[in-house]
Amino acid sequence: MFAIKVENLTKKFDENTAVDNISFEIESGEVFGLLGPNGAGKTTTLSMLSTILKPTSGTATVNGTNILADPDGVRKSIGIVFQDQSLDEELTAYENMDFHGRLYRIPKEVRQPKIKELLELVGLEDRKNDIVKTFSGGMRRRLEIARGLLHKPKVLFLDEPTLGLDPQTRNHLWEYIKKLNSDKGITIILTTHYMDEADKLCDRVAIIDKGKIIAMDTSQKLKDRIGGDVITIKSNDSDKLTSKLSAPWIKRVEKHDGFVTVHLENAEKHVIDIVNIANKEKLEIGAISIHKPTLEDVFLHFTGRTIREEEASTKESMRMHRRMWRR
Ligand SMILES: Nc1ncnc2c1ncn2[C@@H]1O[C@H](COP(=O)(O)OP(=O)(O)OP(=O)(O)O)[C@@H](O)[C@H]1O
Ligand SMILES: [Mg+2]
Structure with a gap:
């Protein structure tokens, strides 16, 4: 039942x-x-x-x-x-x-x-x-x-x-x-x-x-629905980096709050290619990470946005505040 x-x-x-x-x-x-x-x-x-x-x-x-x-x-x-x-x-x-x-x-x-x-x-x-x-x-x-x-x-x-x-x-x-x-x-x-x-x-x-x-x-x-690997890159110009990231090994590119997310197979092998593309375009890379898809990637995939951590922290401090008020 x-x-x-x-x-x-x-x-x-x-x-x-x-x-x-x-x-x-x-x-x-x-x-x-x-x-x-x-x-x-x-x-x-x-x-x-x-x-x-x-x-x-x-x-x-x-x-x-x-x-x-x-x-x-x-x-x-x-x-x-x-x-x-x-x-x-x-x-x-x-x-x-x-x-x-x-x-x-x-x-x-x-x-x-x-x-x-x-x-x-x-x-x-x-x-x-x-x-x-x-x-x-x-x-x-x-x-x-x-x-x-x-x-x-x-x-x-x-x-x-x-x-x-x-x-x-x-x-x-x-x-x-x-x-x-x-x-x-x-x-x-x-x-x-x-x-x-x-x-x-x-x-x-x-x-x-x-x-x-x-x-x-x-x-x-x-997560399996997203499949493959994910590389997330923080760059000074995520618009430009997004537009330059096209290659047969790239399945999909998504841009969100200053980050670029690339979906692909064999991320370890291709991370250097991404760095090379950025260098060629004189783009700075602030951070780069490789991971398997998370629920955050699933959310991003369906909505084009992330469940932002800062939202969570604002709410937590509001809650704390209310609790203090009550005392
Ligand atoms: N009593 C209410 N009167 C008017 N609007 C409301 C009321 N309760 C919720 N809403 C609105 O309905 C929407 C959904 O609110 P809800 O509280 O269900 O979200 P939530 O997913 O629980 O969010 P959170 O993670 O912040 O708790 C929001 O736009 C909120 O402003
Ligand atoms: Mg709620």
Whole structure:
């Protein structure tokens, strides 16, 4: 059975189409990723599937329940961890969990052992009586995930689960998420703009841009579609370099924010040819690298743009800022 089936889902905010007629299915037990840049429509998609936002048109079923016909039914069978932190800073980890459990009317005798089990699962059992204010970003995230699981959802929605966390903490969190999926069989749909996250964590990835799904498959198959090798060059005149790069061994050339990307086979052999072309045209090369296609190359291939890292860092600092304000 499908855990989630999305049919022509669309959300418009006035003139702005945030989610544009998307359809996809997620199998029970899958970890499914929505990968895309800022404003792509990831959060809006999750909000519609979790019945927080009403679609403009289209529909979806979650665990066999239709989001329009029975939103309460959907909510009972899902856990949600949203992009913005929603823990109570002044309460302890246990109290945050307990409060959530009461909201869902989970009886005390079920609630207490379940909270213990989940805090153990995310490695926070020994901090359960500490107030959240004293927690690191990664610990807060883990607590939010544990809380989202309290009412035993079949599907867990994670909106940018590792945004703003350092690489080590992100790795740690990935392990927890994987464990949830493999040990508890929970279907997971997550959003991210981190390529490595989509790569490591997701069985399948839908790349979303401007409200549309532009490609969907396993990460490996998406990369295989690009094929061959990639050489990325930073030059002082990327327009001119692009125009001069034509040879039988070049499959495709793409230009994007000061970089030129060349798709080809046997990159090691041809990198010298590219340097020679640049020299002949008196073009400076600031940097040059050879790699196998990444999801970034897949995104570039379909959109002509990159999922920019600076976008991510702006957002992270905004998030940090908001968090500081809240204190
Ligand atoms: N409540 C709202 N009212 C008006 N416009 C909205 C609202 N929520 C989202 N949008 C717009 O819809 C588009 C998609 O936003 P969404 O938050 O889904 O993007 P996202 O992919 O989650 O981006 P990010 O990576 O920044 O979280 C954006 O253009 C955004 O400005
Ligand atoms: Mg978002």
